[in-house]
Amino acid sequence: MKRRTWTIVTLILVLVLSGCSFPSTADPSSSNKKITLTLWYWNRSIDDQLLQKAKEQFPNINLVTQKIGGDFKSKLKTTLAAKSGEPDIVAMNDWVMELFPSQDRFYDLYELGAAEVEDQYLDWKWKQGVTPEGHMIGFPMDTGPTALFYREDLFKEAGLPTDPEEVHQLMSTWEDYRKAGLTLKEAFGGKVFMYDNIENVYNQIISQSDKKYFTPEGDFIGDSNKAIREAWDMAVAFNKDGLIANADGWSPEWNAGVNKGKIAAFVGAVWMKQPLQEAAPDTAGKWRVTRAPGGDGNVGGSFMAIPKSSEHPQEAFEVIKWLQNPENQLTMLKTTNLFPSTISAFDSSTIRESEPFFGGQATGEIFAESAKNVKVSYFGERYPSVHGIMSRWLNNINSLNPDTAFDEAMQRVERELKR
Structure with missing residues (x-):
């Protein structure tokens, strides 16, 4: 009887401990369960082809991209006020500061790991997405x-x-x-x-x-x-x-x-x-x-944010971080003329390309x-x-x-x- 009881306890311990080794949803590529993330952006704020590549980059995410026309800011504010229908990821223009009083409606990107890549971005651009209280709601996109x-x-x-x-x-x-x-x-x-x-x-x-x-x-x-x-x-x-x-x-x-x-x-x-x-x-x-x-x-210049209504903030942040990494910002400079906020992009050959409209100058x-x-x-x-x-x-x-x-x-x- 003692031996049988000990065996049952041992099995329970093994099951509990083995649960700690299950894949974490913090890494979107490691989970077998597919989740859905909705992303709002406006025309030419993100390269459409890059968004398609993002869907390949994160096979365990069903990334639904919605190109919002008309008054993007008003639609976002109206949706936030209604507390219904909010996306998991949203692009913001330079009016990001208007949403600082609503910082509690957005995830603090520092808590999701943003500090790990902060040194890759222009200091002044990074700080524009951080509220006076130190709550980071906007991740750097392009600059002006x-x-x-x-x-x-x-x-x-x-x-x-x-x-x-x-x-x-x-x-x-x-x-x-x-x-x-x-x-x-x-x-x-x-x-x-x-x-x-x-x-x-x-x-x-x-x-x-x-x-x-x-x-x-x-x-x-x-x-x-x-x-x-x-x-x-x-x-x-x-x-x-x-x-x-x-x-x-x-x-x-x-x-x-x-x-x-x-x-x-x-x-x-x-x-x-x-x-x-x-x-x-x-x-x-x-x-x-x-x-x-x-x-x-x-x-000008834009940012990306994650509303608090998202049920998968860590996965959403990984998508943002990938879309706006130095390599992809350089891609968007080539395809969509979005000027980078990543410091390393300024050393690329693309920056030094001559432009016929400007008399061959590399502007x-x-x-x-x-x-x-x-x-x-x-x-x-x-x-x-x-x-x-x-x-x-x-x-x-x-x-x-x-x-x-x-x-x-x-x-x-x-x-x-x-x-």
């Missing part, structure tokens, strides 16, 4: 480093330097750039402009600053931040001097301006290369790129240097609403008193913040 786009032939005709390095030396500050704009204006009798629109001047200067409208503690500093006022004053000065074409981005006027030689230059993010080439086919070979006046900035080298030098800065969840007010006031500057417009805009911002 900025540079100065300019027409080499128009600069030459105006008597300005044309070599990218010489242009940067002459126009290293925004004040230098403004002076060069006056030279260009005079050379063409005021018919060719140094910039596209006043809002873009302001946006680009703000993007170069390490301080914006808020502190990480949530305090508003827009009215005391010297960089904000300097950006405003410089944008107003460009407008007053007649250096702006008044062509809004993504408009027929902008397309015609860059194609017909009305717009000779502008500061823009790397993703503006494609819209420029599509809008100005007649100018192929005439554009060049150099470092932006005033310093390096970033506009990737310029944008890579810009990306490496973007300053760490905090935006805050109310950045979009505040920045939108400032932009609207600037766009109406010609109908306002320029001496009081800034203070009036700040008063409007303060009313908005009290809501």
